[in-house]
Amino acid sequence: MLVVMQHGAASAEVDRVVSVIKEMGYDARPMPGAQRTAIGVVGNDGRVNASRLAALPGVQEIIHVTKPYKQVSREWKPESTIVTIAPGVSFGGTDIPIISGPCSVESEEQILEAAHAVVAAGGTALRGGAFKPRSSPYSFQGLGKKGLELLALARRETGLPIVTEAMDDEGAHIVAEIADCIQVGARNMQNYSLLKSVGRIGKPVLLKRGMAATIADLLLSAEYILSEGNSQVILCERGVRSFDPSSRNMFDLTAIPTVHKLSHLPIVGDPSHGTGIRDKVTPMARAALAAGADGIIVEMHPHPDNALSDGAQSLFPDQLATLVEELRAVAAAIGRRVTPSPAA
Ligand code: PEP
Ligand code: MN
Secondary structure (H helix, E strand, O other), X not given: OEEEEOOOOOHHHHHHHHHHHHHOOOEEEEEEOOOOEEEEEEOOXXXXXXXXXXOOOOEEEEEOOOOOOOOOEOOOOOOOOOEEEEOOEEEOOOEEOEEEEOOEOOOHHHHHHHHHHHHHHOOOEEEOEOOOOOOOOOOOOOOOHHHHHHHHXXXXXXXOOEEEEOXXXXXXXXXXXXXXXXXXXXXXXXXXXXXXXXXXXXXXXXXXXXXXXOHHHHHHHHHHHHHOOOOOEEEEEOOEOOOOOOOOOEOOOOHHHHHHHHEOOOEEEOHHHHXXXXXXXXXXXXXXXXXXXXXXXXXXXXXXXXXXXXXXXXXXXXXXXXXXXXXXXXXXXOOOEEOOOOOO
């Protein structure tokens, strides 16, 4: 439930509402907004008797949040949340960062070459998995901690902030020491102990939609992170399983405006995992941006034919450069702007 204060309500009136909520046995979360303050009521399993709160001075209205998720909803917080992963790199405002790099960190030479190619193409942040969730235990599992050190080296050389995946609680703490944004992958979207862990760590999180997750499932997973006190969550549409084998996944463009309607959190599009096929990546990246995505995450490898994972969906460096140019034009057409490379 949400208590919306009148425009210009005095801070003593807000304090009074907070203390009455606490007296009633719930937790109060005041959220000062540009126009007015709203106070969230948490800890209630059922419906709260709102009449006592509605009658307090300065209260404008009581909104019952009926969805199973609460803190991620637009009812709870009408203004869009802006998640900043590094100075000048924010998701959810006018600017649209482009995160790019290989699926996996493979070697020092590979990740440095990739990072320089991201900057040369006009990308904003570097991706690359050090801990890889592979469908087969016999596939390349990532370089682990060594991979994180190589990502840190690439950041020192290029200034690009780092987005990289954590797969479990222990890994999340290790990843958090280096990453600017911790990725929770599709396979772990419902790993609730990992979600709680990244919620407590408090660093920005990129939460990818599970392969068979509904949008409500995705928002409920984000709710786990917010409920631990971390509102720095970027959602990611990366395609869902479908009956049609003509692409790896079905990239759900509709998820983007749907999430924007239901939630204040930013959402980025991942056309690489969304399609799985290199020549489908560019058209779907353009489309995701046109649909309102707050960022694009796209795989690029300096030598995709030699990639240890996801080579078939990785762009060549020159394809990334062309894509970023096109994304700038799409962004301009809808009153937005691609975030420049931090090094630029
Ligand atoms: C990845 O980003 O390389 C990845 C494994 O993505 P997903 O979790 O969406 O499959
Ligand atoms: Mn990948």
